[in-house]
Amino acid sequence: MSLAMRVEEKLYQNRYIVDAGKPHIAIRPHDKPSENLLAMTRICPAGCYAETSSGQVEITPDGCLECGTCRVLCEASGDITWNYPRGGFGVLFKFG
């Protein structure tokens, strides 16, 4: 048995408290996503972004690691609005 853990297994150790009805990241409505927004479907480490069958990008921020990648890439253009979750909600990291 290998002692090395896969990234997915490490991520599974974290816990996430959902702030129901108050997502901390929102995508601006669009017909066609910008290149940066589309890129988020491939680079978000938590897999929060997905492309719909009609070509738009949607987000499910449950499980967001608050890494800020999408904030850096998409907030200035207005593609998304980004805030930290309210106190007591969001990711709970388990280290070790």
Ligand code: SF4
């Ligand atoms: S902050 Fe990081 S983990 Fe959270 S949605 Fe953006 S890219 Fe994904």
